[in-house]
Each structure stands twice: as C-alpha cells, then as structure tokens.
Amino acid sequence: MDVLRYAAFTDDPAGGNPAGVVLDAAGATAAQMLAVAAEVGYAETAFVVGHPGDRRVTMRYFSPHAEVPFCGHATVATAVALAGRSGDGDFTFETPVGEIELGVAAGRASFTSVEPSVAELTDAQLVELLDLFGLVADDLDPQCPPRIAAAGNPHPLLVLRDADRFDGFTFDPARARRVLDGNGWPATLTVALRREPLVFEARNAFPVGPVTEDPATGSAAAALGGYLRALGLVDPPARVVVHQGRHVGRPGLLTVDVPPTGGIVVTGSAVPLLA
Known part of the structure; x- marks a missing residue:
C-alpha cells in the first residue's frame, strides 16, 4: 500500500x-x-x-x-x-x-460530524481521570463540568480553571492506555482550558505506538463543540477556536463551527510531509 x-x-x-x-x-x-x-x-x-x-x-x-x-x-x-x-x-x-x-x-x-451527544461521567470514572492526571476536583472549571462528549468517538472531557495546572499536569502513558481500554474509549482523553469565551486550548492523552499526547484531535474538537452547545456554554451559531499541540512541539489550530442543530463543523489545513 x-x-x-x-x-x-x-x-x-x-x-x-x-x-x-x-x-x-x-x-x-x-x-x-x-x-x-x-x-x-x-x-x-x-x-x-x-x-x-x-x-x-x-x-x-x-x-x-x-x-x-x-x-x-x-x-x-x-x-x-x-x-x-x-x-x-x-x-x-x-x-x-x-x-x-x-x-x-x-x-x-x-x-x-455526526450528531453529537453528551453524557455524565460516573463518579468512579471521574476519580480515575483526575488521579491519572494528578488533579483534584478543585482544579476543574466550575462553569464547564466534566462530561463524556461524542461526535464520532466518545471523549472524556475535563476543563481546568488554572493555566498553570493545565500546562503542568503529567500522566503515565501505560496507565492512560489502561484507562482508555478499561472504559472502552477508542480515542483520546481530553483536558482543556477555556482561555476566552470562544477560545480553548486542549491536550489529548492518546498513548499509541510512539505517540503519548495527540497534537491535534479533530474528533475531540467536534465533541467539544457538541458539549458547549448541549450545556449552553455558547450561543449558536458560534465559532470556537481550539489550540492544541504546543505541549508536544507541534502546534495546530482547529476551527469549530457550532450550528443551532445538527453536526459540528471542524475546519483545518493539511500539508504534505516529506517522510
């Protein structure tokens, strides 16, 4: 191939x-x-x-x-x-x-995207995620409660309140893989920071092969758009910008358009790599 x-x-x-x-x-x-x-x-x-x-x-x-x-x-x-x-x-x-x-x-x-959905995390799942990232409940943004958001893949989503905690958290890749597999989550674990009302930065744990943290995650961005609409955190139609990849040296930019109903629209560029 x-x-x-x-x-x-x-x-x-x-x-x-x-x-x-x-x-x-x-x-x-x-x-x-x-x-x-x-x-x-x-x-x-x-x-x-x-x-x-x-x-x-x-x-x-x-x-x-x-x-x-x-x-x-x-x-x-x-x-x-x-x-x-x-x-x-x-x-x-x-x-x-x-x-x-x-x-x-x-x-x-x-x-x-396909029609997004949002569901509650169980208490056990939330404890498991916080412990994985070395966080506590007080680190979460009270205006953006934790959820499982899906727009193709289910993404557990934690939104933090403090930039230093967002930049500073770490995780064990092998343990993150066990959390993903144990909960039947096929894609990334998303941790986000709301920098402005329509501007987010995201980090996505996804240990596969040599990768531990995903540089830019389109399905998670779509899921975030569905989450923001479902919880009334944006007024559709709304355009949200998501920055991702800074923490792994590959910064990217995802544009997320949130319509009043239906799928979430995610836009970005793509360029060929030499190898």
Missing part, C-alpha cells in the same frame, strides 16, 4: 498532527491495515477501502494499537489528498460512525 503522509490542522509541516493516508486500500484486511498503521507510527492512518461514487469513498481508520471508529485529523488529511487528485469541492466519507460530509478548498478541509 502506498502511504501518503500529511500534517493536519496546520500550514507548517513541523506542526499539527501527522496522519498516514492510503488512497487505495481496496481488498486490504484489518490485519494488513493495522500492520501498516503500526509501521507508519502516527496516531492514526486513514484507509480508503472503497470508491462507491465519484466523490464518495468508504473509510477505515487505524492507530498502531487498534481500529478507531473515526479520526478527524486523518479525515482532513485524506480530503486534502483526494482534492489534490480530483480537484477541490465536496466529498462524502462513509465511515464506521456514519456519513461525513466534507468541503475542500485551497488545502483546507471542513467536515461535518
């Missing part, structure tokens, strides 16, 4: 989140795709496994650890790669979580 490599949610190949992209994986088995993703070593690699239409493709996503139902940054990377071959315009991705509509123009892609 020919693997393309892109950095998503950035205009700089040294920033954003690297993604592998395979534009023709028709006939590949899950084991083969997992092996390719492990060899690539990025957080996720996206595989186009079918072409049911001119601008409609069927997608699967794999981390070096397992198949992932949906991956936002690899979706953006794949859309930009497809536009490089077919021209800018609209695409539809058939994914394991449902149909994702996309628009691509000048190296930027916007995807509309």
